[in-house]
Amino acid sequence: MSREKFKRIEGRSPAFLALIAGLGILVLLGLGSAWTMEHHGHVITGMNNRIVWGMPHVFAVFLIVAASGALNVASISSVFGRTAYKPLARLSVVLAIALLMGGLSVLVLDLGRPDRLIVAMTTYNFRSIFAWNIYLYVGFIGIAGVYLWVMMDRTVARFSKPVGLIAFVWRLALTTGTGSIFGFLVARQSYDAAVMAPLFIAMSFAFGLAIFLLVVMVSSGGTGRELGDATVRRLKNLLGIFIGAVLYFTVVQHLTNLYAAEHHAVERFILLDGGIFTTMFWVGQVLIGAVVPLVLIYAPVFATNRQAIALAAVSVVVGGLAQVYVIIIGGQAFPLVLFPGKIVSSSAADGVVAAYNPSLPEIGLGIGGVALALAIVAMAVKIFALLPKTLADAETGPT
Amino acid sequence: MSCGNNCGDNKSSRRSFLASMATGAAGATAGLTLAPGITLFSPAQARSKGEAASSKVRWGMLVDASKCDDGCTACVDACATENGWQGHGNPATDAQWIRKVKVTDPAKGTSQTLPMMCQHCEEPPCVDVCPTGASMKRADGIVLVDKHSCIGCRYCMMACPYQARSFVHESVTDQRTHAPRGKGTVESCTFCVHRVDEGRQPACVEACGGTKRGALVFGDLNDPDSEISGKVAQYPSQAIRSDLGLKPGVRYMGLDT
Numbered sequence: 001m002s003r004e005k006f007k008r009i010e011g012r013s014p015a016f017l018a019l020i021a022g023l024g025i026l027v028l029l030g031l032g033s034a035w036t037m038e039h040h041g042h043v044i045t046g047m048n049n050r051i052v053w054g055m056p057h058v059f060a061v062f063l064i065v066a067a068s069g070a071l072n073v074a075s076i077s078s079v080f081g082r083t084a085y086k087p088l089a090r091l092s093v094v095l096a097i098a099l100l101m102g103g104l105s106v107l108v109l110d111l112g113r114p115d116r117l118i119v120a121m122t123t124y125n126f127r128s129i130f131a132w133n134i135y136l137y138v139g140f141i142g143i144a145g146v147y148l149w150v151m152m153d154r155t156v157a158r159f160s161k162p163v164g165l166i167a168f169v170w171r172l173a174l175t176t177g178t179g180s181i182f183g184f185l186v187a188r189q190s191y192d193a194a195v196m197a198p199l200f201i202a203m204s205f206a207f208g209l210a211i212f213l214l215v216v217m218v219s220s221g222g223t224g225r226e227l228g229d230a231t232v233r234r235l236k237n238l239l240g241i242f243i244g245a246v247l248y249f250t251v252v253q254h255l256t257n258l259y260a261a262e263h264h265a266v267e268r269f270i271l272l273d274g275g276i277f278t279t280m281f282w283v284g285q286v287l288i289g290a291v292v293p294l295v296l297i298y299a300p301v302f303a304t305n306r307q308a309i310a311l312a313a314v315s316v317v318v319g320g321l322a323q324v325y326v327i328i329i330g331g332q333a334f335p336l337v338l339f340p341g342k343i344v345s346s347s348a349a350d351g352v353v354a355a356y357n358p359s360l361p362e363i364g365l366g367i368g369g370v371a372l373a374l375a376i377v378a379m380a381v382k383i384f385a386l387l388p389k390t391l392a393d394a395e396t397g398p399t
Numbered sequence: 400m401s402c403g404n405n406c407g408d409n410k411s412s413r414r415s416f417l418a419s420m421a422t423g424a425a426g427a428t429a430g431l432t433l434a435p436g437i438t439l440f441s442p443a444q445a446r447s448k449g450e451a452a453s454s455k456v457r458w459g460m461l462v463d464a465s466k467c468d469d470g471c472t473a474c475v476d477a478c479a480t481e482n483g484w485q486g487h488g489n490p491a492t493d494a495q496w497i498r499k500v501k502v503t504d505p506a507k508g509t510s511q512t513l514p515m516m517c518q519h520c521e522e523p524p525c526v527d528v529c530p531t532g533a534s535m536k537r538a539d540g541i542v543l544v545d546k547h548s549c550i551g552c553r554y555c556m557m558a559c560p561y562q563a564r565s566f567v568h569e570s571v572t573d574q575r576t577h578a579p580r581g582k583g584t585v586e587s588c589t590f591c592v593h594r595v596d597e598g599r600q601p602a603c604v605e606a607c608g609g610t611k612r613g614a615l616v617f618g619d620l621n622d623p624d625s626e627i628s629g630k631v632a633q634y635p636s637q638a639i640r641s642d643l644g645l646k647p648g649v650r651y652m653g654l655d656t
Contacts, residue, residue, distance in 0.1 A: 050562070052556040111552055112567070119531050127527045337640075338560075345500070
């Protein structure tokens with residue numbers, strides 16, 4: 001690809017301006033939600049002393065996990081040398097940065113004391129995986145920025161492979177760190193498992209690629225760029241493999257727990273009689289997040305059907321949110337086991353499934369984070385030459 | 400609540416204090432020599448202001464569940480009054496530094512109640528996971544939250560096996576000067592550190608003693624002559640979730656297990 005094969009978008013069409021305006025309003029609503037939560041306290045949210053992490057964390061973790069996955073297309077191009085992915089590499093990096101910024105914004109604005117962010121940035125407890133994650137997240141944005149620079153500046157283009165390798169390793173570390181936030185929680189029946197780290201990596205591959213595929217389809221359609229069947233086929237087939245990987249690690253996660261008698265109760269809760277969580281697991285995560293997209297991706301009847309492929313990507317996003325919800329909220333809703341084998345009750349709802357009703361400000365904050373990520377991408381493709389002029393089959397090549 | 404930047408400054412005063420002890424009434428009782436032959440005695444384990452906590456002490460509590468009555472909330476009430484965490488009528492979001500837990504054996508149908516609070520673990524997971532180090536353990540084993548550096552991320556609450564921590568969900572009023580609280584931060588039982596440092600008993604222990612039940616014993620687990628050490632040595636007791644290996648400072652006896 002020569003340098004002039006990338007081009008900024010015009011960014012003057014009514015549709016683009018409407019998109020920016022719409023995203024801007026959602027970002028403002030998110031900020032308003034955060035302000036309301038901080039002003040009144042978290043009492044106005046559905047979170048409580050049992051469900052300490054709620055919808056903001058579902059959105060934040062989803063976005064952060066998806067961010068590292070969105071970088072995969074760039075990695076496939078520069079680390080694994082698949083030139084067909086090169087036209088998409090710049091967008092891949094920008095989407096990764098944007099998703100991470102959106103997720104981190106939600107995470108930070110949900111803090112009880114977001115005004116003390118400077119404390120979090122300057123005072124570290126290195127035994128905490130959270131503290132490590134602060135480095136991993138900030139480092140990821142820095143490395144991705146350098147990665148984008150070496151892609152766009154021909155004078156430093158020779159560094160794209162080593163920088164790409166560093167970015168790839170870093171993103172694996174980042175998602176390992178995010179999964180370990182839960183994997184290191186020895187107290188909770190549904191976490192405390194090393195499989196959380198590879199599970200989160202598989203999730204990041206699927207969620208990130210699904211969002212990337214949608215962004216490519218929307219940006220190509222919206223700017224009149226040709227999007228060849230070969231590119232779509234590559235991306236959707238890759239998405240199918242990643243969905244399979246998430247399913248595999250999900251099976252391992254639950255089978256491992258089912259093998260240990262002490263975890264039978266929590267597995268029964270998630271898989272059989274956990275109400276909303278059981279529904280979200282089977283209908284949200286498994287059916288919508290895996291079965292439906294796999295059919296849409298691999299059924300010959302949908303082979304080149306763009307709507308079906310877009311729907312598959314949307315299904316992965318919806319199923320992914322359900323999966324993160326089940327992990328985060330479901331994991332907390334199941335009561336802590338203080339006295340194994342005994343019936344426990346208290347004024348703090350010991351021994352019973354915790355209630356959680358997400359409030360509008362929480363959801364508003366989460367959606368604001370999604371809107372911020374998309375707004376960053378929209379503005380970036382207007383300011384920088386990130387999108388290829390064409391993704392026609394003749395340009396991207398057969399591989 | 401932390402010694403913060405004052406720790407270093409206090410070293411010299413601590414040395415001079417210890418030196419005065421050595422020349423005065425050396426031994427188990429802390430005393431200050433005012434003049435030759437005149438010594439001011441203070442409770443055995445009180446600390447002077449600014450003196451750092453010592454790892455020679457390991458504060459702990461022994462709960463005798465067999466003496467804890469269903470319906471009695473003296474310890475809970477005393478803690479709330481002492482530390483000013485009275486709720487707003489919503490148990491889900493109100494702070495509960497200490498709560499009464501009812502444990503029923505489904506096989507026998509028998510029940511017991513016992514107080515549950517921060518177990519002041521020797522290996523506290525809340526301290527491990529806290530990104531800023533706001534969750535901390537003093538040298539004498541008391542686990543605290545530095546209210547100045549807690550950012551309200553609640554990871555400590557995710558990590559605590561005892562659900563012992565509360566997040567301050569709304570504005571607080573009528574705070575006690577010895578127990579600062581703040582909306583958006585996490586808090587939990589401090590073992591009434593302000594009292595302990597003065598050589599007094601935690602409010603819950605005092606209140607339980609006031610009911611004549613005496614289900615709570617507080618003291619130095621490192622001191623073989625303390626009441627708590629004697630009871631721990633004499634009677635079978637256990638830590639809750641001992642399988643986690645956190646070595647809590649709170650132990651329970653009289654459990655119908």
